[in-house]
Amino acid sequence: MAAASGLELDATANATNGPTEHLYKVLVIGEFGVGKTSLIRRYTEGYFSPNYKLTIGVDFALKSLEWDNNTKINLQLW
Ligand SMILES: Nc1nc2c(ncn2[C@@H]2O[C@H](COP(=O)(O)OP(=O)(O)OP(=O)(O)O)[C@@H](O)[C@H]2O)c(=O)[nH]1
Ligand SMILES: [Mg+2]
Numbered sequence: 001m002a003a004a005s006g007l008e009l010d011a012t013a014n015a016t017n018g019p020t021e022h023l024y025k026v027l028v029i030g031e032f033g034v035g036k037t038s039l040i041r042r043y044t045e046g047y048f049s050p051n052y053k054l055t056i057g058v059d060f061a062l063k064s065l066e067w068d069n070n071t072k073i074n075l076q077l078w
Pocket of ligand 1: 030031032033034035036037038039049050051052053054055056
């Protein structure tokens with residue numbers, strides 16, 4: 001399984017414009033049944049279930065992180 005992400009932060013947050021929001025789309029790819037859905041669910045929802053059905057096509061989940069007081073990071077995990 002391989003995860004590719006482009007987590008590069010530009011620290012351009014400034015007080016006048018309020019919080020800066022960043023959106024990153026993270027693609028999780030790999031052979032069937034290796035645990036991609038499990039990994040994403042565990043990270044975004046905080047639990048593991050041994051009963052996931054195989055994913056047909058693609059699915060995605062969202063995770064929002066308060067990076068610091070001026071920066072919000074939204075992750076789209078595919
Ligand atoms: N024991 C154990 N089982 C795991 C782990 N990760 C995933 N599994 C199990 O492996 C099976 C497949 O996990 P999925 O997360 O559905 O795998 P997937 O890569 O999304 O599969 P596809 O969507 O079919 O490509 C499930 O029954 C999971 O419960 C792990 O870390 N430990
Ligand atoms: Mg899956």
